[in-house]
Amino acid sequence: MGSAIRVRSWAICACAMLLQASVVRAQTLPAPWTGQDIGAVGLAGSASYANKVFTIRGAGSDIWGAADAFQSVLQPVSGDMQIVVRVASLQDTNTYAKAGVMLRATSAVDSANVILDVRPNGAIEFMTRPTTGAATTYLSGAMRAAPAWLKLTRAGNLVTGFVSGDGATWTQVGTTTLYMGASALVGLAVTGAGRRAKYVWLELGELRLVMHLSLGGRLVLGPKPASRKVAVLTVDLDDGRVLSMTEGGPQRRAAVWLVDDVEKVPPLAGLGPEPLDPGFTTERLAAILAEGGHTLKGMLTDQRAMAGVGNAWSDDVLHRAKMSPFARPERLDATEVERLHAALVGVLSEARATLAEQVGDEVIIPKASERLFAVHGRAGAACYVCGDTIRSVWMGDRETSYCPTCQTGGRVLADRRRSRFLR
Numbered sequence: 370m371g372s373a374i375r376v377r378s379w380a381i382c383a384c385a386m387l388l389q390a391s392v393v394r395a396q397t398l399p400a401p402w403t404g405q406d407i408g409a410v411g412l413a414g415s416a417s418y419a420n421k422v423f424t425i426r427g428a429g430s431d432i433w434g435a436a437d438a439f440q441s442v443l444q445p446v447s448g449d450m451q452i453v454v455r456v457a458s459l460q461d462t463n464t465y466a467k468a469g470v471m472l473r474a475t476s477a478v479d480s481a482n483v484i485l486d487v488r489p490n491g492a493i494e495f496m497t498r499p500t501t502g503a504a505t506t507y508l509s510g511a512m513r514a515a516p517a518w519l520k521l522t523r524a525g526n527l528v529t530g531f532v533s534g535d536g537a538t539w540t541q542v543g544t545t546t547l548y549m550g551a552s553a554l555v556g557l558a559v560t561g562a563g564r565r566a567k568y569v570w571l572e573l574g575e576l577r578l579v580m581h582l583s584l585g586g587r588l589v590l591g592p593k594p595a596s597r598k599v600a601v602l603t604v605d606l607d608d609g610r611v612l613s614m615t616e617g618g619p620q621r622r623a624a625v626w627l628v629d630d631v632e633k634v635p636p637l638a639g640l641g642p643e644p645l646d647p648g649f650t651t652e653r654l655a656a657i658l659a660e661g662g663h664t665l666k667g668m669l670t671d672q673r674a675m676a677g678v679g680n681a682w683s684d685d686v687l688h689r690a691k692m693s694p695f696a697r698p699e700r701l702d703a704t705e706v707e708r709l710h711a712a713l714v715g716v717l718s719e720a721r722a723t724l725a726e727q728v729g730d731e732v733i734i735p736k737a738s739e740r741l742f743a744v745h746g747r748a749g750a751a752c753y754v755c756g757d758t759i760r761s762v763w764m765g766d767r768e769t770s771y772c773p774t775c776q777t778g779g780r781v782l783a784d785r786r787r788s789r790f791l792r
């Protein structure tokens with residue numbers, strides 16, 4: 370993989386800022402954060418970083434009108450995203466002193482932006498300059514004195530601000546539309562890559578560009594970027610290739626986060642163990658199954674119980690283990706738990722090896738039909754093991770494939786889709 374990238378297509382910058390006259394400090398920010406004064410601030414500002422806390426000192430008249438003056442810490446972000454900050458404290462230097470988060474198209478003084486900030490009196494402000502050079506408009510507000518958590522999310526052109534007292538329970542402050550053109554802001558070094566459950570990420574120094582492909586998302590590494598129509602994110606590598614994240618289909622669920630710690634991506638923090646980790650022993654699986662409360666299929670695909678097994682592979686795991694998708698996990702005996710453990714580890718590691726062979730060193734997610742399933746998506750075809758006809762059954766809104774002879778003692782299962790009768 371190339372060693373440096375440029376994120377483009379919907380590039381925007383997230384800025385944390387503080388309007389406060391104070392001493393100037395040496396700038397020691399981790400890449401790719403850059404500290405800078407924007408506009409005519411009078412006194413030079415500074416920003417430093419230690420133990421994951423930014424200290425930003427700056428002067429400036431305000432962020433208002435058609436041109437801004439403040440000290441900012443900038444970094445490029447791209448596509449749908451969210452940024453969360455905790456404003457620990459704010460010195461009351463001025464009624465209109467403020468600290469918070471901002472989405473900003475460029476670092477120009479008159480750039481389009483959305484700002485969510487807190488003032489010394491606890492007033493939360495949600496404001497926007499919708500287009501370059503336009504006046505800044507106050508949209509809505511709330512009350513929450515520092516320490517306060519502020520969150521801005523972006524989905525397409527829709528930007529929403531939230532406030533929280535604990536970082537867990539959020540209240541929406543307001544929502545607005547912000548049109549930002551494509552721009553390229555910086556070069557970041559790719560230092561590694563990682564995966565957890567269905568989340569994959571690029572390591573960019575201290576930052577992690579985390580991607581979740583959902584159902585219709587794909588990653589393609591090639592000579593040209595994907596079309597704007599399907600591109601969620603494009604990343605230019607310095608060897609000339611482009612990594613594109615696309616999303617097809619009507620559902621828009623693929624997502625991108627730029628964080629310094631992957632555990633800050635909310636769904637990642639609550640994930641269960643990975644079946645292919647060495648620590649995922651038969652005993653560990655037995656403890657998970659003993660919790661019950663699910664069908665066996667439901668438990669295999671519950672990401673909080675174990676991470677990374679989806680609808681498709683769970684079908685093949687159950688087929689190899691010769692177990693019904695509707696079996697009660699807490700009722701499996703020791704021999705069955707061992708068989709299920711072997712099926713989980715076997716099916717997943719073989720699948721990983723086969724996929725790696727298929728795609729070589731290219732970053733491509735193959736279509737379902739290319740993934741060589743034993744039962745998933747093969748309803749009506751013959752079972753490779755016994756020759757019986759593969760069946761499918763609906764559980765909720767998901768289709769589950771299974772072989773009656775191998776898995777249910779020849780019994781054909783009835784749908785458990787309640788809404789079937791309502792449609």
Ligand SMILES: [Zn+2]
Binds near residue numbers: 754755756773775
């Ligand atoms: Zn069979």
